Amino acid sequence: MKILLWVVLTPVALLVLVAGVYFLKAIIEGAVEGWRSDPGAEEAAAKAAERVAALGLLAPERQHTKLSAPQPQALTVALAAARAGDWEPSAALLDGTAAARDWERRTAYVEKLADVAAEDDAWLAAWEAARPDDPGAALVRARGSVFLAWKVRGAKRAQYTSSEQFEGFHRTLARTRHEHARAAELAVPGDPSPYVGEIWTAIGLGYPHEEMHRIWRDITSRDPHHYEAHFSALQYWCGKWRGSEELARAFAVKAAAAAPPGTLMKVFPLIAHFEHDDSDSADVDRTPEMYAAVDAALADAAAADPDHPRLAEVRHLLAYYLYLQERWEPALEQFRLVDGYVDALPWRYRGDPAGEFCRMRDESAVNAADAAASGRSGGAGDAAGAGEVPA
Template structure:
């Protein structure tokens, strides 16, 4: 718990701003606290049961912030997945490590999540994480919404929908999956399918909408796009 708290504190000190918006004092505090967390990580590993992946999951945030090499991160990942190969939170955090804005590239990020999805059982809800990977890529490359209509995204959407259909309805990450599907299906102009996800979400606002300054308004705007698109697709006699 202390390890988790230190990692959480470090990232709060840094804030979620771009590096150019983070002060030298914030960076110094960020790195200082992460180095303290690194020391506690060894103790957490020693104290935890052999099958507990959590001390390893917590270290992903340290690896990102302190710039661990790919080799060192690979050793961490081996230990983590040996204990829980389909740990959902570990995969979403590792996606950030492998993305271009942190320690990887588009190719490494997509390769990582593609391998994970291929190995995971149906219903793991790892497949919707691929949609987050596309978002990371498109935002970084400043691509237009047309990118969401590509065959690659279409295939990822189909895989994510199948993963959702196979998942336990009480899966704790079900709303994450629906949120990314609602967003990506709307961007891909598959409005009727997107509207199904919005209806299932009701008033709950998950990622990716929570990443905006006004999550509620962004959620409403995208949902309106889905409704308008679904109505247009149904035609005047619907």
Template sequence: MVGVRVGEDGEADGSFPQGRDAGWPIVGAVWFAWGMEILWVLMALVLLGFVLLPVLRRRRGMIEQVAPGHPDAADPADYGFALEEELDIRMPGPDQDLLDVLDVVQHTQDYRAARQLLAGTGAEGERRWQRVQAFAGAASLELRQRPGGVGQTPGGQWLRVWRAEAPKDAGGAAVHAEFLVQQAWRTSTPGTDEFRIIMEEARAACGDAALFAPDDPIPHIIELSVARGLGYPRSDFEQLWLKILDRAPAHMGAHLAALHYWCEKWHGSRELAYSFAEAAAARAPRGSLLAAMPLFAVFEHLPEVNLVSSFYRSEVVTKALHGALHAVHSARPDDPMLAHVRHLLLFFLVRAERWAEAMNQLLHIDGHVGALPWTLAADPAAEFAVYRALAVAGYEANGGNPATLPH
């Protein structure tokens, strides 16, 4: 063995020892000191890992996925769930009439089927609002895919023809207003001149749509997004909100749109958003999904980094979860907003490790992922599939299997 001689000044001189035991007590002490330093470093890294691992796992919208082949892995296909590539990202739940009309409009570029469908959809209900959003979204997506150019027709041309040929049609005016709102959010940055110009155009389009259908709440619901983007003063926003309450006081879609304005990241605060959501839940008529509003308020204020492992089982989350579960159990099976609430319930129930209840939500919503929180992800279908796999794995780890899951 060789060592390092330590001189009288405490520095190593680089020479070998001049005898079998020369210098070894001192050298041994040096090696011992170094070993202790390394040991402390390793212990610090281990402790740091315990702190950082929950942080990395709990970033908002992200959750660890069980690797294929892992003992905890389970196959969602055993439960008859759709393949990831088959998940429909356009809507939160099924609406076959809308899908059929969308196919016709996009293949023929003829707007008349869309106009007829909206004309036959009740103005005060949730379904008309969802269909307006779907038609506007389809036109916006077409335009993004085919922006046009020399000798090329831009995508979404059917909407332009609709507005040109039926300028006073209330349905077409509402779809056009919502199209402009979606274009502003998708193609420009809030606060820029481009964003403001598009939003001002959308604001004017909302006014036109309201003139063609004075009792229709949808033009005013669309304007809620304009108000958020342009930063309406609270007095102006509240006046707009009163117009909606006069026409559709229990409209869930309108309440969700208004909630954004009151959130901390826009023009309100956590307290104002919670207050708005809780007031809506308190005045919700029997069978209304407004009782689920507090859960949406909690979601909008989730911490970017959560250091508390029991956060999703905390009192505030548990109370909001129970309100949403009660709303789901009391709602009409055909309520168009039911799927929206079930999707958010799945997110929270998985995070809270309430596996059986999460599986129950999956039985109702699997196949469609066009809702929060999945639509915030770059790949909504993949994000939904992660949570679905976790729900299945957790359910089976606690003794569940396809045979024990009630349908």
């Protein structure tokens, strides 16, 4: 009898249990769906999407993660030709920068070409064979070896990098000292490019400060306000490499103080701050000193040549700090000027550069529109360049 009872009741119990689980699942899903379909949240999201679309801003999946700004057509052609084995467009490109004495653009082009050479240098070897003492080829060779060394090392922290990787890194980087020296011997008179490229060898090999000072004199005697040189040197002086927070900030302040408007040097105090900021609060970005630093960099960017190859990098960082200072209208303006490209500070330090860029950009767009609708000028701290701190 007991056995018969178990036979009858067991399926019933299982059916009740399954039904209970089903209804519990339905209740939970309903609750979650209720949270997801919060009318207020949905309305805010729709409102934000409408404003972003009206401004013609691009979605995260349409942001270019390998560039900070549109790439010049001549450089695009040279890079494609180099990957196909043809060196002549690269040679013509660098010949043009030498003739124009455009050192900023020259180092920017060398950096891109060197990255290709680090992957496959057959085209560069053909260039060197055809023009053995070409100053452009020597620059690409030295910088390409630096890129190769860092690729051998990998991007992971030291504790996750093998001894074999470190050996290959130091061995490859050591030979760049000779290659930088040769590039300097062949250089066009007045060209700081060989010394700018050597800074990353100094960082990797740990040049003493006296040696870095020597490199810096070689650069500034030729081009005292070279942006890439200052950016790379600031990395050397940062605490994470061969300096300290104090040395990095001192270097940045000195560079900014000595530079005329339009050179983009005013951004370096912001970069030094960014590199050493480990706080969890935006309060450190809303001090009188930071408002003044952002305003100075804004004025510097406004005075710069619109075709300056590094201007977009400055705008990216300005957008970030204007957002943190809740200065929505000027933040949105900087975001709009660089929209579509996210390979710059601070986004390249983020796990999802495009997502982070778009999140801050969209919030700036919504708040700027709200401020305009209510008759305000653009959010707390927007002093239209006056460096005013909100009460």
